[in-house]
Amino acid sequence: MNEEAIHVQRTPAGVGVPHSSFPSLPALCIAAVCVTLLGYLALIASNAAYLGWSDLMSFLPRERLWVRFWLTVRTSALATGFSLLIGMPAGYALSRFRFPCRTLLVTLIDLPVMVPAAAVGVFLFGVVKSFPVRQLSEMLDMRFAHNANCIVLVQFAVTVAFCVRLMKASFDAVNPRFEQVSRSLGASLPGTLLHVTLPLAKNGIIASGIVVWARAAAEWEGLMLFVGGTMAKTDVMPFAVYLDWNGGMMGWVVTFSLVCVALAVTSMAAVRWIGGRSYVW
Amino acid sequence: MRVKDHLAVALVIMPLFMACLKSQAGEKIEMLFHAGVGQRSSLMDIEKILTKRFPGLELNFSFKGSGYFIADIERSKEGDLYMPGEEFYLLQALERGYADAYDPVKDSPAYFMTVIITPKGNPAKITKIADFARPGVKVSLGNPQACAIGIWHEKTFKKAGIFEQVQKNQVHSAKCIAEVATAVQQKAADASIVWATTAVLYLKDIDTIPIEPKYRGFVNLPLATLTTSKHPDMARKIKEFILSSEAKEIFRSHAYVIDPGPLDKDGFCTDGGKATEGDCKWLVEAVKVARDDSIPVNERTCGHLVGEVKRQRKTTRAGD
Numbered sequence: 194m195n196e197e198a199i200h201v202q203r204t205p206a207g208v209g210v211p212h213s214s215f216p217s218l219p220a221l222c223i224a225a226v227c228v229t230l231l232g233y234l235a236l237i238a239s240n241a242a243y244l245g246w247s248d249l250m251s252f253l254p255r256e257r258l259w260v261r262f263w264l265t266v267r268t269s270a271l272a273t274g275f276s277l278l279i280g281m282p283a284g285y286a287l288s289r290f291r292f293p294c295r296t297l298l299v300t301l302i303d304l305p306v307m308v309p310a311a312a313v314g315v316f317l318f319g320v321v322k323s324f325p326v327r328q329l330s331e332m333l334d335m336r337f338a339h340n341a342n343c344i345v346l347v348q349f350a351v352t353v354a355f356c357v358r359l360m361k362a363s364f365d366a367v368n369p370r371f372e373q374v375s376r377s378l379g380a381s382l383p384g385t386l387l388h389v390t391l392p393l394a395k396n397g398i399i400a401s402g403i404v405v406w407a408r409a410a411a412e413w414e415g416l417m418l419f420v421g422g423t424m425a426k427t428d429v430m431p432f433a434v435y436l437d438w439n440g441g442m443m444g445w446v447v448t449f450s451l452v453c454v455a456l457a458v459t460s461m462a463a464v465r466w467i468g469g470r471s472y473v474w
Numbered sequence: 475m476r477v478k479d480h481l482a483v484a485l486v487i488m489p490l491f492m493a494c495l496k497s498q499a500g501e502k503i504e505m506l507f508h509a510g511v512g513q514r515s516s517l518m519d520i521e522k523i524l525t526k527r528f529p530g531l532e533l534n535f536s537f538k539g540s541g542y543f544i545a546d547i548e549r550s551k552e553g554d555l556y557m558p559g560e561e562f563y564l565l566q567a568l569e570r571g572y573a574d575a576y577d578p579v580k581d582s583p584a585y586f587m588t589v590i591i592t593p594k595g596n597p598a599k600i601t602k603i604a605d606f607a608r609p610g611v612k613v614s615l616g617n618p619q620a621c622a623i624g625i626w627h628e629k630t631f632k633k634a635g636i637f638e639q640v641q642k643n644q645v646h647s648a649k650c651i652a653e654v655a656t657a658v659q660q661k662a663a664d665a666s667i668v669w670a671t672t673a674v675l676y677l678k679d680i681d682t683i684p685i686e687p688k689y690r691g692f693v694n695l696p697l698a699t700l701t702t703s704k705h706p707d708m709a710r711k712i713k714e715f716i717l718s719s720e721a722k723e724i725f726r727s728h729a730y731v732i733d734p735g736p737l738d739k740d741g742f743c744t745d746g747g748k749a750t751e752g753d754c755k756w757l758v759e760a761v762k763v764a765r766d767d768s769i770p771v772n773e774r775t776c777g778h779l780v781g782e783v784k785r786q787r788k789t790t791r792a793g794d
Contacts, residue, residue, distance in 0.1 A: 441675025
């Protein structure tokens with residue numbers, strides 16, 4: 194495109210934004226968004242049509258669905274809680290402090306985001322059978338063997354790095370100038386964190402928590418390797434889809450899938466609503 | 475903002491509160507049963523009887539693809555019983571010292587039987603093995619490296635001397651038997667061969683055609699107790715029950731074959747199909763009954779498959 198074709202649009206909404214004179218470019222970009230959304234809608238609608246209204250109404254009230262739904266909600270909430278316990282201080286440290294080997298640490302912390310969840314599942318076998326996790330779990334009478342504890346462990350392992358990354362983004366979004374002012378007025382570092390940083394990062398933290406929760410609820414690969422599916426005990430929603438698909442129960446497969454989509458949509462809506470103008474996602 | 479504050483507190487506090495709730499472990503025997511995902515419905519029925527018979531028994535199943543188990547048992551060193559969908563995996567466990575003594579004849583409660591499946595209405599008019607070689611027939615085959623049914627596709631078509639022609643007709647390569655069935659159900663393929671236990675799960679969407687006796691294959695469903703068992707006596711009792719005639723009837727109600735009759739060294743039928751005549755007949759009848767609400771569901775109309783037909787008649791798409 195030649196340089197004359199580009200000029201700077203000066204409108205209240207987009208001061209200084211380079212604007213192409215090629216008139217159909219914005220339309221093309223918006224069309225791309227619409228096509229993607231239409232694709233999503235077509236996927237959901239075709240599956241809903243395959244199932245049919247009467248079957249959907251027959252499957253939805255059944256206990257079988259809700260046992261797995263609440264198992265998913267419960268385990269993902271626990272995993273999110275544990276991820277937040279690690280993610281918040283780690284994200285704060287990475288956002289605010291400079292220390293030796295920081296880049297190396299950031300890279301290492303990011304590693305589980307890149308490693309396939311299946312590999313995380315394999316590594317967990319080694320972790321739970323080794324010192325000190327084995328001794329600790331025996332002491333606390335917490336067994337890690339094909340039970341709900343294992344689900345939480347897998348979900349935690351695959352989401353914690355994700356959580357640290359999102360927390361860092363939440364704290365990065367807070368202007369450090371406010372903290373500097375607080376410190377210059379005599380507030381301690383913990384006081385500043387508690388009364389200035391956390392309230393300012395609050396929306397981002399909540400939005401991040403929801404994203405982490407949704408990611409934990411969608412985990413499957415690691416569970417397949419490390420946990421296995423025990424009916425109504427370890428078969429969280431994605432696992433239930435796999436088990437029922439193998440059992441030819443297409444009614445349940447589509448119902449579970451539609452509920453998974455509903456969960457994801459609700460989570461993302463909550464991120465937008467609670468997260469407000471926090472740009473973590 | 476107040477609502478949002480409360481939500482934030484709830485998000486952090488609730489998981490921690492729940493983490494503090496410890497499971498109330500009573501006097502119970504907790505056991506772990508590694509089983510192929512295809513055996514789920516039969517084992518769920520068996521579990522109901524076992525937990526009544528042995529109060530305090532908590533039988534946890536770990537359902538996965540059969541190939542995942544060796545690594546699982548090797549890494550976790552846990553489990554009391556093992557029932558993969560294919561003997562090959564059990565022999566591996568035996569070789570590595572994880573499975574107790576296993577007798578291929580005595581330690582099998584049931585057999586898988588091969589059947590032809592086509593989409594509803596059988597659009598390509600498949601009636602026998604030779605039809606798979608007809609030009610233009612779309613065939614779904616399992617990958618022999620990924621699933622046992624793939625090995626049987628190869629064995630069956632090689633025995634019929636049409637493997638090369640069938641390979642030319644192949645439109646889909648599946649990693650597991652459920653993929654084969656789904657391809658036929660969705661009409662991506664005109665025909666394939668699956669176990670009767672898989673075909674019976676799709677009574678409304680898939681037509682089942684018994685294979686001619688000389689190409690009809692059988693594979694035993696193996697069972698063994700594991701050397702890692704913490705309750706070997708209870709594991710032995712469970713194994714005894716699963717091998718009993720009472721449990722065998724449960725397997726039969728899910729389209730397993732209890733008596734395949736005499737077989738050759740490759741697992742093909744040698745009695746002209748006499749022993750499995752009834753099994754094949756009821757498979758075909760069950761399809762008719764599942765699709766026609768005017769036919770009553772009872773043993774006279776669909777034999778031992780009453781439970782499966784009833785389950786699938788409840789809704790348009792199969793549930794339980």
